[in-house]
Amino acid sequence: MSDSYGAFAVHIASWAPLTALAASLFIVWWLATGRFSAAILDRPKSRSLHEVPVPRTGGLGVHAGALLALGVISPALPAALWIAFAIMLLISFLDDIRGVAPAWRLLVHIGACALFAATVLGSYGPLVIVAAALLCAWMANLYNFMDGSDGLAGGMAVAGFSFYGAAACLSGNVEFALVNFSIAAAALGFLVFNFHPARIFLGDVGSVPLGFLSAALGILGWLQRDWSWWYPALVFGPFIVDASVTLARRLLRLEKIWQAHRDHYYQRLVRMGWGHRKTALVEYVAMVASGAAALLGLMLPATGQSAMLAAMALAYFSLIVLIELRWQRYQALNRS
Numbered sequence: 001m002s003d004s005y006g007a008f009a010v011h012i013a014s015w016a017p018l019t020a021l022a023a024s025l026f027i028v029w030w031l032a033t034g035r036f037s038a039a040i041l042d043r044p045k046s047r048s049l050h051e052v053p054v055p056r057t058g059g060l061g062v063h064a065g066a067l068l069a070l071g072v073i074s075p076a077l078p079a080a081l082w083i084a085f086a087i088m089l090l091i092s093f094l095d096d097i098r099g100v101a102p103a104w105r106l107l108v109h110i111g112a113c114a115l116f117a118a119t120v121l122g123s124y125g126p127l128v129i130v131a132a133a134l135l136c137a138w139m140a141n142l143y144n145f146m147d148g149s150d151g152l153a154g155g156m157a158v159a160g161f162s163f164y165g166a167a168a169c170l171s172g173n174v175e176f177a178l179v180n181f182s183i184a185a186a187a188l189g190f191l192v193f194n195f196h197p198a199r200i201f202l203g204d205v206g207s208v209p210l211g212f213l214s215a216a217l218g219i220l221g222w223l224q225r226d227w228s229w230w231y232p233a234l235v236f237g238p239f240i241v242d243a244s245v246t247l248a249r250r251l252l253r254l255e256k257i258w259q260a261h262r263d264h265y266y267q268r269l270v271r272m273g274w275g276h277r278k279t280a281l282v283e284y285v286a287m288v289a290s291g292a293a294a295l296l297g298l299m300l301p302a303t304g305q306s307a308m309l310a311a312m313a314l315a316y317f318s319l320i321v322l323i324e325l326r327w328q329r330y331q332a333l334n335r336s
Helices: 002-013 016-033 058-073 079-098 102-120 126-145 152-170 174-194 204-223 231-235 237-252 265-297 302-335
Strands: none
Touching (some): 016 058, 016 174, 058 079, 058 152, 058 174, 079 102, 102 126, 102 204, 126 204, 126 237, 152 204, 152 231, 152 265, 174 204, 204 231, 231 237, 231 265, 237 302, 265 302
């Protein structure tokens, strides 16, 4: 009897990603077209890439779809993950509604991430806990920074969490794989309405918790030995490289890094005439290539993994140099 019940539970759980997709599609559609669509709008500013007000509540649909699916799976995840996620979601929704000072917002992010890190990495010592908390907070904000072009953040969520799920499958952790596939499926439902021309945006309530989950689930997958320490960084490499290099450039120029800007590499591509659609499609290629290289790397010996990481670092460096050169040429033509 217990074996039959277990098989039935696994069968039901296997439908969780489809549940997430269906729920996300319906809820995001309602948020984009229903009465609530005009309640919280992202109005164009001087540094925006869009020209008309767009609802910024799509993240609510993503999270609702994913959480509904996770309710079907009932995964054995740490309570601290849910608490930190809830804190991230609430402070981000408040920021979408009325705005929260950057310093207070960052303080809440670090506090939530520290709670998670201290709970799951308590035996690794304070230095590892602090580093992990800062990493999670950076990923949460990084994801928010990169949510500035139609289809970009939603596409990264689909690709990133799908590759998390694939690696978990290869390691035999089916439950954890379904968790990640469900998040990817919920993001796909949102992407239907966010691909150019976007009818709805993630908002902070969508991007910040997704960024946190990319780091937190990456840590959990490493702790469970589903993947190596470098795997999450390479899977989400397109976002990490763009945001981190852009931050470094702005710090070197002594700019106010908390202020909105249009200096990310993806923003430069849009401004150079690629547009939202072409930029998103090219970024998707980079996302899939980076994720596929990471998945392949898990099957290689240590020396092969080192060579693969070096090759990917060289590829990203080459792309950065290429875009920098084209950007300088574009600026020179506009000045003349």
